Amino acid sequence: MTRRREVLVYGAALSALLAGCTDEGDGDSAGTSETDENGEEPAAPEGDESDTDSESDGAEEGDEADGEDAEEESEEEEDEEEEEDNGNTPDDHPAANGIEDQPTLGDPASAPATIVEFSDPGCGICAAFHDGNFQDIESELVEPGDAAVVFRPYPVRDYDASEPGSHALVATHERDEAAFWELKQFYYDNHGSFSSDDIYDRTAEFLNESTGVDGDAVAEEARDEAHQSTLDENLDAGMEAGAGGETPVFYLFREGEFVTEIRGNQNLDVFRTALGL
Amino acid sequence: MATRESRSWLPTQRKDWRHMGRTARLVLSVPIYAAVALLSGLAGLTLFVVTQNIPLVRDLVIFGPLPIEDRLTILANLFPFIGTGFDLVTSLLLIAIGTLTGVNIAMLLYHLREHRVSLGGSSGSVGGVIFGTLGAGCAACGSAVVAGVLGLFGAGWLLAVLPLEGLEFALFGLLVLVLSTFWLAEGMRGGEVAGCPIDLN
Incomplete structure (x- = not known):
């Protein structure tokens, strides 16, 4: 019985993780990747938009890839920021x-x-x-x-x-x-x-x-x-x-x-x- | 072969124990069956200790990022007398259970191969091994599983009131294996093992 519950918990956790990944994929694709001294992400400067206007269609796909990379980087930085607050203290179990x-x-x-x-x-x-x-x-x-x-x-x-x-x-x-x-x-x-x-x-x-x-x-x-x-x-x-x-x-x-x-x-x-x- | 009328079901006399011991000794005198007993006994003991820490074995011994030497270190330290997971009495019981499991399997294989007995024809012997395996599994998993199940239903006190705190399951497993060995020996009575006759009486 104990082992079955363990499998159910892992399955539920995996499903939740996948659902979370899906939700995060629908979020904003921020262009910036650096945090300021306060640990907050600065707003994307307006000049970035004018730079993208002159790019070709083929470069748009590259922009999407860059956007996804930047999104992953921002997520990693959020994790790192959280870890800095908690140090190595476990908090996700x-x-x-x-x-x-x-x-x-x-x-x-x-x-x-x-x-x-x-x-x-x-x-x-x-x-x-x-x-x-x-x-x-x-x-x-x-x-x-x-x-x-x-x-x-x-x-x-x-x-x-x-x-x-x-x-x-x-x-x-x-x-x-x-x-x-x-x-x-x-x-x-x-x-x-x-x-x-x-x-x-x-x-x-x-x-x-x-x-x-x-x-x-x-x-x-x-x-x-x-x-x-x-x-x-x-x-x-x-x-x-x-x-x-x-x-x-x-x-x-x-x-x-x-x-x-x-x-x-x-x-x-x-x-x-x-x-x- | 001994008739059903003359066959004992329980080793109640000294001659029953002598017969059981002699039959097992003769089987193990054949090198290949000694190897079978050793390997299957070791496999049984490994199964017993692994079931006490399935997540650890799964996460770090079988899978995970550790180098091979660290995986073997963890696995080895789960065994009785190497690690500290079992006290002296439990360690001795587990060694005995592993040994008898190996002897059981070697005897059954010998009986099936050398005496050309079918599984159906040696139902008593097969039943002996199945019973023995159940007992061995009960010994390994019994107290841990029961503790978990009882705890879920708020009845952990049942385990606490057992005088040996769950070790009873290991003792039961050992008893079942002894009976299984005896039944196997009885099933081989009247034949020969390694050229030596197994007495009818």
């Missing part, structure tokens, strides 16, 4: 919807690559990934500035720690990002030991003892599910991207462009090779 507000290691705008991780705090495979491979990626790719990692709590596995832990992670991130990463590791280091009865108390205790965050307030917000909208955004993004009910799932981007998807506890070599780093 469901997995990247809303990542600007998510816990992030590194800088997606400047790093050549971005890894968006959908992970469940109660998942054993996620815990295994965060017990070695994550640290390798952090030290070998993130710290040198080659990659950024965006973590998206994605409670789809229905373990005792899945939803409460996800709520607590979001509530903690709202207060202090460093504390978020500490809490995330706390959950994975103690995978399998949480129950729905004790996770809130143990979360509060950990935050109070190990971070500067008010653990009791975080636990209360987690119980109240105060940040459900953030989790819903993650769930929607993950489902639309095709992650389905599995975790961990990673979406890799290189210079803002989607590269591929990786599932499971894969090692540094897989990530580094896939990203061409």
